[in-house]
Amino acid sequence: MKEPASHANPPVDGSELIRFDHVTKRFGSNTVLDGLDFSVDAGKHVTLIGPSGSGKTTILRLLMTLVKPDEGTITVAGDQLFPASEKQVREVRKKIGMVFQQFNLFPNMKVLRNITEAPVTVLGMSKDEAEQRARELLDLVGLADRCDAYPTQLSGGQQQRVAIARALAMRPQVLLLDEVTSALDPELVAGVLDVLRDIARTTDITMLCVTHEMNFARDISDQVLMFDSGHVIETGPPEKIFGDPEHERTREFLGAVL
Amino acid sequence: MQWDWGAVADFMPHFWDGLLVTLQALALGSVISFVLGLVWALLMRAPSRFVRWPVGAVTEFIRNTPLLVQLFFLFYVLPEWNITFSALTTGVVAIGLHYSTYTMQVYRAGIEAVPVGQWEAATALNLPPRRTWTAVILPQAVRRVVPALGNYVIAMLKDTPMLMAITVLDMLGEARLFAQQNFQFTEPLTVIGVAFILISYLASVLLRALERRLVR
Numbered sequence: 001m002k003e004p005a006s007h008a009n010p011p012v013d014g015s016e017l018i019r020f021d022h023v024t025k026r027f028g029s030n031t032v033l034d035g036l037d038f039s040v041d042a043g044k045h046v047t048l049i050g051p052s053g054s055g056k057t058t059i060l061r062l063l064m065t066l067v068k069p070d071e072g073t074i075t076v077a078g079d080q081l082f083p084a085s086e087k088q089v090r091e092v093r094k095k096i097g098m099v100f101q102q103f104n105l106f107p108n109m110k111v112l113r114n115i116t117e118a119p120v121t122v123l124g125m126s127k128d129e130a131e132q133r134a135r136e137l138l139d140l141v142g143l144a145d146r147c148d149a150y151p152t153q154l155s156g157g158q159q160q161r162v163a164i165a166r167a168l169a170m171r172p173q174v175l176l177l178d179e180v181t182s183a184l185d186p187e188l189v190a191g192v193l194d195v196l197r198d199i200a201r202t203t204d205i206t207m208l209c210v211t212h213e214m215n216f217a218r219d220i221s222d223q224v225l226m227f228d229s230g231h232v233i234e235t236g237p238p239e240k241i242f243g244d245p246e247h248e249r250t251r252e253f254l255g256a257v258l
Numbered sequence: 259m260q261w262d263w264g265a266v267a268d269f270m271p272h273f274w275d276g277l278l279v280t281l282q283a284l285a286l287g288s289v290i291s292f293v294l295g296l297v298w299a300l301l302m303r304a305p306s307r308f309v310r311w312p313v314g315a316v317t318e319f320i321r322n323t324p325l326l327v328q329l330f331f332l333f334y335v336l337p338e339w340n341i342t343f344s345a346l347t348t349g350v351v352a353i354g355l356h357y358s359t360y361t362m363q364v365y366r367a368g369i370e371a372v373p374v375g376q377w378e379a380a381t382a383l384n385l386p387p388r389r390t391w392t393a394v395i396l397p398q399a400v401r402r403v404v405p406a407l408g409n410y411v412i413a414m415l416k417d418t419p420m421l422m423a424i425t426v427l428d429m430l431g432e433a434r435l436f437a438q439q440n441f442q443f444t445e446p447l448t449v450i451g452v453a454f455i456l457i458s459y460l461a462s463v464l465l466r467a468l469e470r471r472l473v474r
Binding site for chain 2: 066096098166
């Protein structure tokens with residue numbers, strides 16, 4: 001089955017795609033990440049869990065180059081993302097897509113143009129091709145009939161599904177999901193998570209999620225990373241982390257959220 | 259005091275001349291202030307302080323000196339350096355320049371009001387900076403500032419009589435000339451007063467219609 005969301009040249013499954021070496025990030029006197037080392041293999045679905053302020057979202061924001069680390073190196077598919085020149089950053093950034101907690105759709109553009117804008121202006125795709133792909137992606141997220149709506153005419157759940165389609169339209173190798181259901185009304189959460197499960201199941205895209213939806217994390221993850229105070233304190237497959245956590249902090253955290 | 263409809267009739271041909279001049283000054287002054295204000299606002303966001311400082315200093319100076327002084331300066335001082343424009347051109351440039359230092363503040367507020375998430379989404383999609391401005395930030399910022407810009411158009415309308423000071427025959431100029439020649443002040447001044455109210459009112463109606471169209 002040819003899947004619209006898959007990347008044209010997927011990296012070999014299982015090879016290392018993302019690597020953080022001794023990454024430190026401070027906000028003022030607050031050290032959010034303290035010499036963090038971690039890596040994610042291509043095609044894997046990795047979930048970051050842990051208490052608020054433990055640095056999970058900062059990892060996604062560093063990868064998306066929305067913030068810069070103070071120390072360390074970040075590598076994506078063998079290319080350095082930090083430190084790097086602006087030109088190199090623009091190249092590496094093409095491999096990464098992100099879905100935000102607050103959707104961040106462009107309110108001045110209709111749904112279809114939200115999705116086609118970047119493929120046309122950044123990838124140089126023709127308008128027709130971009131629109132055709134956008135319609136395929138909207139079909140994938142169950143919104144084929146809302147091409148001509150403005151974002152504010154959609155529910156939060158629909159907006160988030162458009163945002164997922166918009167990120168996939170750039171054919172990224174990695175999809176970053178930053179608490180994508182946290183801003184949604186409870187009854188809209190399931191629709192968004194179903195779309196993501198579908199994408200996780202049918203594509204070879206690498207996923208890095210920060211979420212408070214533990215059932216979702218258990219369903220889609222190959223690997224779960226438990227964060228506390230800027231360190232990974234425990235990592236393993238979801239059955240292990242959720243079923244038989246080793247670390248006392250992990251047990252406390254899961255006890256509080258489950 | 260007596261009201262003389264005959265004087266009103268005699269004044270009307272002059273009134274239309276003056277109205278045309280006032281509307282010209284208003285329209286061109288608005289265009290200059292909208293465009294130049296946006297240019298100032300964008301320059302104030304330049305990465306280099308060698309751009310920001312001069313622009314900040316010049317605009318601050320223009321904003322904090324009276325329009326009337328600027329009119330006199332452009333009209334009477336520039337010709338000494340052999341730079342000469344017609345009175346109306348001078349007036350339009352002065353009023354547009356003066357108000358651009360106010361509209362730049364409006365644009366600045368509008369740009370700052372665009373949520374940071376919009377910038378982040380543009381980065382995540384790898385949009386080049388120029389495209390981020392033209393396709394994402396400015397359309398949203400401008401939409402937000404239309405009401406405030408419209409208020410400056412109405413303020414500008416009420417400042418157009420100052421152009422009389424540099425010999426432009428706007429509505430007030432025509433009224434004064436007519437009054438002095440015929441010793442009839444009440445009728446021409448009343449007519450242009452009513453005209454100012456009507457233009458302001460029309461402008462605000464148009465503005466509200468535009469706002470409604472832009473609300474999304």
